[in-house]
Amino acid sequence: MKKLMRNIKEHARIWVQIVFAAVSNGYLYGYMTGQIYRGPLKAACMPGLNCYSCPGALGSCPIGSLQAVLGSRNYRFSFYVLGFLMLFGSLFGRLICGWLCPFGLVQDLLYKIPFFKKRKNLPGHKVLVWVKYVILVVFVILLPLLVVDFIGQGSPWFCKYICPSGTLGAGIPLLAMNESLRDAAGALFLWKSGILLVLLLLCLMVYRPFCKYICPLGAVYSLFNPVAVYRYQVDEEHCTKCGKCQRVCKMDIKVWEQPNHRECIRCGDCIKNCPEHAIMRVGKTSGKKTNSTDSSASSDIP
Amino acid sequence: MRTGKERQTGWIRTGLLGVAALCIVIGAVRGEAQEVLVKAVNICLECIGIG
Numbered sequence: 105m106k107k108l109m110r111n112i113k114e115h116a117r118i119w120v121q122i123v124f125a126a127v128s129n130g131y132l133y134g135y136m137t138g139q140i141y142r143g144p145l146k147a148a149c150m151p152g153l154n155c156y157s158c159p160g161a162l163g164s165c166p167i168g169s170l171q172a173v174l175g176s177r178n179y180r181f182s183f184y185v186l187g188f189l190m191l192f193g194s195l196f197g198r199l200i201c202g203w204l205c206p207f208g209l210v211q212d213l214l215y216k217i218p219f220f221k222k223r224k225n226l227p228g229h230k231v232l233v234w235v236k237y238v239i240l241v242v243f244v245i246l247l248p249l250l251v252v253d254f255i256g257q258g259s260p261w262f263c264k265y266i267c268p269s270g271t272l273g274a275g276i277p278l279l280a281m282n283e284s285l286r287d288a289a290g291a292l293f294l295w296k297s298g299i300l301l302v303l304l305l306l307c308l309m310v311y312r313p314f315c316k317y318i319c320p321l322g323a324v325y326s327l328f329n330p331v332a333v334y335r336y337q338v339d340e341e342h343c344t345k346c347g348k349c350q351r352v353c354k355m356d357i358k359v360w361e362q363p364n365h366r367e368c369i370r371c372g373d374c375i376k377n378c379p380e381h382a383i384m385r386v387g388k389t390s391g392k393k394t395n396s397t398d399s400s401a402s403s404d405i406p
Numbered sequence: 407m408r409t410g411k412e413r414q415t416g417w418i419r420t421g422l423l424g425v426a427a428l429c430i431v432i433g434a435v436r437g438e439a440q441e442v443l444v445k446a447v448n449i450c451l452e453c454i455g456i457g
Contacts, residue, residue: 140447140449142447144443146442146446147440147442147443147446149442155453156445156450156453157449157450157453157454164442164443164445164446168445168450168453169442169445172441172442172445172446173438173441173442178441179436179438182433183429183432183433183436183438184429184430184432184433184434184436184438184442185433185438185442186426186429187425187427187428187429187431187432187433188426188430189426190423190425190426190429191423191426191427191430194419194422194423194426195423259452260450260453263450263452263453264452264453264457267453270450270453270454270455271455274450274454275453275455278449279454285449285454285456288456289455289456290456292455292457293454296455328422331415331418331422332419333419
């Protein structure tokens with residue numbers, strides 16, 4: 105039991121990700137019957153990228169919801185979804201990416217699989233990280249708003265042409281359980297499956313390529329990292345600028361310079377590995393002062 | 407003791423949280439929650455790759 109508790113503490117982030125993914129997709133009847141949950145909880149947005157057509161999903165994807173409202177005939181702006189994004193972002197920033205997103209969990213698990221060459225980033229990383237902001241503006245906001253049919257309705261362009269989370273969490277399970285949907289699948293499904301396959305294969309080699317380069321939800325939350333309630337700080341008296349934090353950081357951030365960088369998903373690896381215990385969550389005291397009693401310095405909980 | 411920058415960050419965050427709550431309420435009153443619900447309780451054919 106003690107060993108189990110120690111294991112859970114040391115791998116707290118993965119356990120939180122697994123539990124949250126299970127709870128937020130807990131509509132088991134959906135998985136058994138190939139249907140989706142139709143209850144009132146679906147009016148609320150979940151914090152992570154979790155397709156609302158996943159058979160188990162109990163809430164709505166904020167990116168899908170944003171496109172749905174913008175693409176409707178009745179609205180040109182979504183206060184409701186923007187409010188949810190601001191609420192989650194202001195409280196947690198990209199902690200959601202690191203601890204609560206089901207597709208982030210999939211990428212983390214795939215990266216753990218041994219592969220002959222692992223790397224943090226793709227070539228062209230410094231330019232590619234800006235692509236997700238372009239995807240947010242063009243595919244999530246402008247195209248659903250501006251490209252409309254004869255009755256004034258737009259399509260969810262990101263969901264329709266890009267989102268691999270929807271393909272994995274919703275498309276594949278629903279098609280597997282519904283013959284009529286399988287019969288209707290065509291070139292679009294092949295395209296989206298191809299995107300999913302490429303991303304899953306990339307995840308074996310590169311850490312979280314979707315989060316770094318494509319995810320529009322991560323792009324939104326990244327804007328809140330510097331001001332969110334959950335933030336990091338560096339104790340400059342103890343920091344020796346050794347660079348170990350950047351070496352262990354899989355998002356490749358110079359933590360000693362920018363502890364609240366927009367790419368930081370709050371995994372806590374820098375905090376765990378800082379030899380001077382100079383990095384900490386805002387609101388916590390330096391680990392160096394309480395090193396002998398602060399067990400969180402050696403656990404996965406930053 | 408909080409620095410000036412930390413106080414400023416705190417105010418920005420408080421402002422954002424307040425605006426967020428207001429936006430959710432305004433959106434719900436406008437009927438956007440219903441729009442989200444209607445979309446979410448039907449299988450999104452675009453999302454699953456049917457089109």
